[in-house]
Every structure is written in structure tokens, then in C-alpha cells.
Amino acid sequence: MFKRRLLIGTLLMSVLSMTACGGAETSGPHGAEEAKSMLTTGKYEKKKEHEETSAEQSVSGAEDMNIISYTEENDKKVVAMYYPEFQQQNIDEQLDEFKTSKLNIFNELIKSEDVSKDFAPQLNMTFDANLLAENIYALQFVIDTYISEDTVFKETEIVMINTGTDSLLTEESLFSKNLNSREHLYNTLLGTMKTDLSIAPYLNEEKLRSWVLDEANNFSNVRFTDNIMEFTFEQGEIAADAAGKPAIEIPLTELLAAMPDAITQLIDGEYIEPSEDMPEEAAAEEEQKPAVYEIRELDKNLKMAALTFDDGPDNILTPRVLSLLKAHDARATFFLLGTKVNLFPATVEQTIDAGHEVGNHTWSHKDLTTISFNEITEEIVRTNEIIAETANIQPVIYRAPFGANTDAVDQYVPMTEVNWDIDTEDWLTHDPVQINQMIKNNISDGDIVLMHDVHDMTVESLDEMLQYLTDEGYELVTVSEILYYKNEVRAE
Incomplete structure (x- = not known):
């Protein structure tokens, strides 16, 4: 019987910062002209991972990732979209569908919006690929849409994939929605903020709790660095304006209890690899840490x-x-x-x-x-x-x-x-x-x-x-x- 603890690592993909507008601060015709010299019209370009990424990507499993760039440029729009390919049929098809869905939304948007003839709307999608455990990636997509010099839409979306099973964890968000998990997330954030003198005096605990418990929250303010999760909040979002834009860092291991079981079992647990002398079902079982009683969701007015x-x-x-x-x-x-x-x-x-x-x-x-x-x-x-x-x-x-x-x-x-x-x-x-x-x-x-x-x-x-x-x-x-x-x- 062979046991192996899963690695907790982070793979930060250094995707080319080729934005259709020449950078977040640049917009208007100048950005479009700059994009013309950078983009190839209407075709795919496959770039091998080692050409685009740093030495950190020697983590197991990363060698099978390519970066796909989809670009369009004409008088009416400029598009630059980057996303990963894993040479796995189901994952690659669904990631391509993800890209297509964002492109379709953009195309519908520019049809409905009053677009200036002097400005070509721009869509830019980049991503970070964070290797949370062997075969488990959190793909963090950042989508910037420029409709005019003054109209910008920004979106962040996290997609979880398992390259070991060629599947997207479509039912899983970054943090579980059950009450115990969200309470753990709240208490962890609260504890960290109370020790930060730049945040603690201005912190509004009720606003923080509301932010954590909001089921519509897609946690677009989360970033990964090595085994750290970085949370950055807007001014006034969870603290008084005097706190500015609060930012904290929390080790990934402290947040595992707030993440879905399908993810944490693969990240934090031990698993037994199949061997000839043991059933496959037994090999898939993980040793469980002692759990705590899970509070049910009840009407507090009862x-x-x-x-x-x-x-x-x-x-x-x-x-x-x-x-x-x-x-x-x-x-x-x-x-x-x-x-x-x-x-x-x-x-x-x-x-x-x-x-x-x-x-x-x-x-x-x-x-x-x-x-x-x-x-x-x-x-x-x-x-x-x-x-x-x-x-x-x-x-x-x-x-x-x-x-x-x-x-x-x-x-x-x-x-x-x-x-x-x-x-x-x-x-x-x-x-x-x-x-x-x-x-x-x-x-x-x-x-x-x-x-x-x-x-x-x-x-x-x-x-x-x-x-x-x-x-x-x-x-x-x-x-x-x-x-x-x-x-x-x-x-x-």
C-alpha cells in the first residue's frame, strides 16, 4: 500500500499582457492602433507553455498546458483572448465554449450599446492558472471590455478543473456555499483583519459578514500568489473610506475548510494510489481528518x-x-x-x-x-x-x-x-x-x-x-x- 500526500502548489502563468487597449490606463484610438501592431486578425495562435511562462511552472502537470490566443481586429472591434489548453478533449472543449460565450456576450453588447465611430470596442481576456493540487487547477480569468473611452466593464471568473479526470468542477465555486464553510471564511478574514492596524480601526464587521454570506459573490477580488490567497476590497466595501482599499494575504491552508469537499479532499487529504493487491474503490478513499458538527440552515425566528x-x-x-x-x-x-x-x-x-x-x-x-x-x-x-x-x-x-x-x-x-x-x-x-x-x-x-x-x-x-x-x-x-x-x- 502506497500513500502520498498531495502537493499544495501554485502555478502562476505569466500570460502575455497583450491587451487590446494597450493597458488598463490606455483607451481610445491610441490603444486600438497599438493593438493593431500586436494582434493577428481572426486566427488562433498556439504558444507552448515554456515560451510564455517562468521556471516556476516545473510543478507536476504543467508541462501539458498550452496557451491559446484568439485575436480579431478590424474597424469595428479589437479582440485579444488568452486561455489554456490541456490536450484533454472534454476540458479543452468546455474552455473553448467558455471563450466563445464571453465573445458572444461582447458581440451582443456592442450591438446594443451606442458605440462611437471614432472608437473600436475592445475585449481582452487573460488568465492565471493556479495549481492547487496534483491535477486540480483554479483558472482565474480576467475579462476587460471597453465600449468607449468612458465605459469599461471588468469581470473576474474562476473555473475549477481536474485534469486527472478530464472534467470541469462545474458545481464547485472557489468557496463552498454552506453555512459552516462561509462562517469559517468570515472568521478567518475577520481574525486577519483585526491584527492589521491599517484595517482594524475602520473595519465594519457587518459589511464583511454580508460580503462573505452573499451567495452571488464570485470572489472576483481573490488572487493567488504561491500558496497565498490575496483579498483586495474596494474602498468602503467592508471598511470605512479611511481604510482605502483594504488588502490582506491568507495562507491557502487556512482556508481549506471554506472550500468545497471536492477540492479540499484533493488538496489537503492523503490518497492511496491503486495497486494490484487492493480494490480500486479502496484505493480511492482518503484518510479523513476529524470533522466538526455541521450546523444546519434554519430559520432563526423559529x-x-x-x-x-x-x-x-x-x-x-x-x-x-x-x-x-x-x-x-x-x-x-x-x-x-x-x-x-x-x-x-x-x-x-x-x-x-x-x-x-x-x-x-x-x-x-x-x-x-x-x-x-x-x-x-x-x-x-x-x-x-x-x-x-x-x-x-x-x-x-x-x-x-x-x-x-x-x-x-x-x-x-x-x-x-x-x-x-x-x-x-x-x-x-x-x-x-x-x-x-x-x-x-x-x-x-x-x-x-x-x-x-x-x-x-x-x-x-x-x-x-x-x-x-x-x-x-x-x-x-x-x-x-x-x-x-x-x-x-x-x-x-
Whole structure:
């Protein structure tokens, strides 16, 4: 069995800066005349990559790339378009269609616009090819359209391709659209900007969040340099005008969690190459890093409650709880003891597979206020490790045994602490009637409820409780979800 970590590299293609207008600052007849001496009318010119690019392009896979230039020049328009060719039928056909679509848009535009007879409209398309991983390219096209001396349209579009499968990742944008990915992108950008003294005093966090969460955002302000992503914003876009045009650089590795799985699995993971002694399906599987619970997209205006269960898992009672939750289409959070995870790993996997969240309840249920720093660390770390090993999930929340905690303890535990709003006292009464009455008397929107999935009577009370909460209009969610939607806190 042979394992190989995929390279993270960047291939910046030094495409000739042959613009139809002689440069971004040049327009009008002078630009058109300059273009006449540079362009060949109405034909393709293939230029081998080594003639156009720097020594950086010795990265694996780059030797198969050519640069195609499509040019037109006449009294009515000047066109210079550059795009890559990979000697792969499907990719090359689709990239040619991409070029043609942009050319058709330009032709339609100059028909509809009031074009001066003294100015030939110009279309210029260049690109950077960024090798994100073996066979995975982010092609960043920059399209400049000059309709007149005063009318300029600028567009940036990123196309992801996989030369290993001769395909475009047509469903993938540079950054994934799911909530967790966009939140990761926002937090990464925010953290970097807060450390930049030229941006931090002027930063508008709400504008930044809106920019990140905008589904129509095509991230045209992103540039690649080696393994760095550069973000450049317009004046006033995410900060006060005094900040000018904010620009930051972030290592690609810090942004992988915000990118689509189809890309990150190829960039960041390990893969097993096929060999004669192993099935092809197994060879394609990648080793997975522990994931974190993925918050669902919910209406924050819904009434919500989070049911939590401590001290498990139990190999008999926890599956019964899971069955009841499923019957009522409810999610919950289970705070696990490391010792029991070690005993009942299959139950933990069953809990995760059912869509519930798990948190850390320490290894052996010790009162954290009575033990040393080293013991606290061991209680938390051992539990996180056994959960990750068992279910490939990384808890981001914890609950101290007995709810016993202090600020001194908090500084040793780099996780979000979670207590409760309602204690059902199931551990005290062992009475389904009293447990349910505690809920009916006290429940309100945004509450976190404490229970234990190690008591028979708790399980006996659950069906009635779930039905009552559903009838009252509550969406039963996880702790991370209720923190996010009701308290605007991101557990981490």
C-alpha cells in the first residue's frame, strides 16, 4: 500500500499582457492602433507553455498546458483572448465554449450599446492558472471590455478543473456555499483583519459578514500568489473610506475548510494510489481528518430548544433515546464520558450517524475545580481523542461534570463551555411525570435542557416530552445550533 500526500502548489502563468487597449490606463484610438501592431486578425495562435511562462511552472502537470490566443481586429472591434489548453478533449472543449460565450456576450453588447465611430470596442481576456493540487487547477480569468473611452466593464471568473479526470468542477465555486464553510471564511478574514492596524480601526464587521454570506459573490477580488490567497476590497466595501482599499494575504491552508469537499479532499487529504493487491474503490478513499458538527440552515425566528443528555453513552438506553428522537424528527446533543466511549464505540457512531451532536463531558466525571491543571488537561484531551478515533468527529463544546467550573478552569479548556437553562432533575426524581412537568412549567425559546441517557425513567419520559415540545411549535436542535441562532455564538 502506497500513500502520498498531495502537493499544495501554485502555478502562476505569466500570460502575455497583450491587451487590446494597450493597458488598463490606455483607451481610445491610441490603444486600438497599438493593438493593431500586436494582434493577428481572426486566427488562433498556439504558444507552448515554456515560451510564455517562468521556471516556476516545473510543478507536476504543467508541462501539458498550452496557451491559446484568439485575436480579431478590424474597424469595428479589437479582440485579444488568452486561455489554456490541456490536450484533454472534454476540458479543452468546455474552455473553448467558455471563450466563445464571453465573445458572444461582447458581440451582443456592442450591438446594443451606442458605440462611437471614432472608437473600436475592445475585449481582452487573460488568465492565471493556479495549481492547487496534483491535477486540480483554479483558472482565474480576467475579462476587460471597453465600449468607449468612458465605459469599461471588468469581470473576474474562476473555473475549477481536474485534469486527472478530464472534467470541469462545474458545481464547485472557489468557496463552498454552506453555512459552516462561509462562517469559517468570515472568521478567518475577520481574525486577519483585526491584527492589521491599517484595517482594524475602520473595519465594519457587518459589511464583511454580508460580503462573505452573499451567495452571488464570485470572489472576483481573490488572487493567488504561491500558496497565498490575496483579498483586495474596494474602498468602503467592508471598511470605512479611511481604510482605502483594504488588502490582506491568507495562507491557502487556512482556508481549506471554506472550500468545497471536492477540492479540499484533493488538496489537503492523503490518497492511496491503486495497486494490484487492493480494490480500486479502496484505493480511492482518503484518510479523513476529524470533522466538526455541521450546523444546519434554519430559520432563526423559529422557537427552538436543545435537549442534552449527559454521562453516556449507554449501550442499552442511548439507542432507545436515538429511536425516539428519530420518531419525532428531533436533534439533540450528547455529552460523552471518555471511559464510556471506550466501552461502547458503536453507540457513539450510531449517535453521529443519526445527525446528533456530541460534546466532551471529561474522561471520568471528576469535579474539575478539585483537580490540577495536568489532570484537567488529561480529562479533556483523552476524551476528545477517543471520540475522534471512534467516530472521526472533533467536539467543540464541553460540559463540566456537576456544572462545576471556574474562570481558572476555563483557561485550561480551549472549548466552548455549555451549561443549561432547565435541569429536569431526572437524576433526582426518576419520575417521568415530574420530569415532564419541569419542562412544561419552564420551557421557553432558546432553552438548553439537561437530562441523562443513563436512567430508565428519563427514557420513559421522552416520548411525551418530544410530543409536547413539537405541539408547542419548538424546533428541537443541537447545542451548537441554538448557540448560533439564538445567542449568535459560534462554538469552537
